[in-house]
Amino acid sequence: MFKRLALPIAVAHRCFRRTSLSRYHNRKVSARIFEDESWLVTKPKLNNLPKGATKESSFVQYEFTGLNPTSLYHRDPMFKNLLDRSIQLIYNEKVTADSAEDNTKFLAWLKLRDYLYEGLKDPKLTSNTENYRPTLQQTVRPTEPSKLVLQLLKTDEIEDSVWNKILSKKEAITVQDKYVYLLRQMYNYIYGQEIVPKMAHTREIRGSHDVDISNPTEWFPEARKMKRHIIMHIGPTNSGKTYNALQKLKNADRGYYAGPLRLLAREIYDRFQEEGVRCNLLTGEEVIQDLDAAGNPAGITSGTVEMVPLTQNYDVVVLDEIQMMADADRGWAWTHALLGVRAREIHLCGEKSTLPVIKKIASMAGDRLTINEYKRLGELEVETTVLKKGLKSLRKGDCVVAFSKKRILDLKLKIERETNLRVAVIYGSLPPETRIQQAKLFNTGEYDVLVASDAIGMGLNLSIDRVVFTTDLKFNGQEMVDLTSSNMKQIGGRAGRFKANAGNGEIPKGSITALEPRVLTSVRRGIEAPISYLQTAVIWPTDEICARVATKFPPGTPTSTVLRTIALQLEQRSDKLFTLSDLKNRLSVLQVFEHMDSLPFLEKLRLSNAPVKDLTMVKRAFYKFCETIAKRQTRGLLTYPFPFEVLDFRCIADEKFTLELYESLYNIIMIYFWLSNRYPNFFIDLESARDMKYFCELIIFEKLDRLKKNPYDKKGLMSTRQGSRYKPKASYSRRSTNNFKNHY
16 A cells, blocks of 8 residues: 555665564654655654654664653563563564565554553553453453553453453463553554554545635535624523523524523423424434424424534524533534524524624624623622531522532432431433423422532523532543633522512522632632633534545545544634534544444444443443444344343332433433434334333432432442343333323
């Protein structure tokens, strides 16, 4: 494939082959790799290698120099010797003993070392190793280079009998054999997925730059042809901005409400139906058409922002929570809708912090802009003192805010133990229907206190009198960070919720306090802080644009490589007004099925947006679903080997069946619905799937209601990794589901 590589590269590699110690001075190879003009878009990044490791003056070496003397590599001589010897064997096998005409072999070896350096330098290596559990799938076919060191350290957790099958050996297997196997497989992965696809030797391939993706306003030419009017409804929480925008939507012949959450889209749908306004529902998992006698759907639709059709014409479109356009993960959906929706009027509801960005985007797109600013409907104050008796000072109507599932459940149990108050809970991984049920119990007064995460910040109407912060820190997925002033205002603003149907005319009053003086001081500072204006909106090209770029790559280029290349182009060439979407979650989902060659590129792009949570059982289920699509099969949910037998009433009181298990099962069921909407011929029998969904919601609700101790405090209880090992006495049945529906 790479016949045009310069002669000095081949000469240098032949020198390697003739050198028994393989420590020959590789002047030509390392120099040519980074001078070669034939790279498609970017040179591989080797950020973790010691300084000068790829320079012309470097020697090929196998030891890992430059590491902290206290690192595991230096503290464990056995590990050090195993790693050094294994990496040398991989070099001899892959670089010196393989094609001397191909400098990519050496480059893949350097990239392998770079990943090993990354793992060895990790300050959390010890704790990460303790928590890491290798899977059989990743052992047989490693695809996570960033976890390679963890895999090497945990080779003994895979039984030797399994290793015998993996290595096809009957005799005793050494640790060295396991190291070499993992390094060899990872080398092959890096070479095939990260090195070869980026090499190109023709003008046609290098023409990927001909697809100009640097100006997002030009991604939607049909919208640019329209004279659009953008009306901003800006103000703090509980100021009536969304209510006013919805009044415009009700009177439109064709319109769309775009919300951030499925439960919020459902809430608007239900509200319109109750008011006699015909309305459809469109979310990733659920489609309901309001058909008239002639079979025509309603002109108005309530849905999630990702589902906004950009190929249809509307009179009015409402984009709620527009400040979400700055969200690193999902912000692209709001930016797409703002730039691409084909509507005469676009009503934006959200915080005032978005004003500068919206003004710039409207100017670039040639749209007229009107700004309506609202004030809070009611009073809100930060109390001067904390709760003097701690949780014992809580009163009916309080909402206690925490930011982890474990902490929320701890607080629920502690409050119910120390007081006579009944506690409802709301957190992000609860099914939306369960969140609605918990909110209803709190709003009606059946439950006295709510303990919740920042999931209450949007999407639920809650009758909260006072918000009590337990902390001003939140885990962002990598580390604990301070809550932003916007976070505090969004959460604190839920206190004193204005009720449009309140007949006494009383102005609602809300208050904010905390459990600790330091936290209260921090919250007060955040609530009183001036507005922090957004400077950028998050973008990501449409699937169609990504497909056009992909045609410029060599056949067989991994989808992840295409996405990373697009990201680099955007980062280097786009306007400063836009920032790049975080691909971490999308690439994590893509990794599950990327190797399935029978899935076309556009299907892989579509599937990479699936709502897959980072849970072992959920990812395994999604892999099975992707296999169904790849093989063009037709299957019902019950035909898959998932532990649906735990959907049984007798499991509710059994503590070994944890909330995490049922939340994972719920996510699996909702992924099935998501896929069924996109592949209706492959995923069938939705009636059984709905029955199981209802069952799962009930069990989660009942487990929360009967909670006596925190299931996340005790190790060894049933988890998503152990789900299929436990068998209840009875299992899911259609008959018991019907009983459930009547009960629920």
